[in-house]
Amino acid sequence: MKYLIANWKMYGEASQVRTWISDVSKVNAQANASLHVVLCPSNVFLSEAKRYAAKLPYVSLGAQDCHFEKHGAYTGDISAAMLKNAGADYIILGHSERRSLHFETSEIIANKCRAAVKASTIPIVCVGESKSERDAGHALQCVQKQLTESLTGVKGELIIAYEPVWAIGSGQTPMLEEITAMHQFIKTLCVEMQLTRDSATCVVYGGSVNATNAASIMALPEVDGALIGSASISSESFCAIIEATRSVTPSDAKYMASRA
């Protein structure tokens, strides 16, 4: 079962949540629930989303960030436990927009990751090189550093999102061979870090995924799913991605039964 994770960022309206969940559920059901869809809307829409998603087995919910403490005097922040309570089973952490615009270090991200696991949510940890790092031939070293530092002391189920910074929102993607090589590298690294015993760590790709390129990216055996930003906000474009990938993502009856 492959993941399709919708990162709405700071977009969307409350009125869109219901339509999005019902449209996406319908299309995913027609595709025999071949994808594990996770909607990560703004936190203010989570409770609303939980109400609609609870009735349907085809959409899970996630948040886009959390604080590393359970509670405290942190004005404006939200803990992982609070997000879990509002409906999030997943939390995106270390997105490049948070690393650059909110100056989040890998140490902060590791703290958040441990908090997310403790709150019984699954962290989706983002890593990825800049254009200059790739051009200089340092992509692997950059991802290795981010990964080891962002996962210090983290024990539990997690998803890694490989998101090259230069591919986010740019319309550019790495070549398929480059995606394969990086995902293999990340899976091997996770074994070396003893995060998983085999190469079972779930690694999804993110950065300019759309209905045109999704099928070829999702068909790669090393790619366990996609994290989608701009093409995830309207239900039409997200459903088009589900339709495009259904032939490369066989259904999983066990998952269906577990959500029923």
Ligand code: PGA
């Ligand atoms: P994009 O964003 O799909 O718009 O490139 C991906 C992301 O930032 O997670």
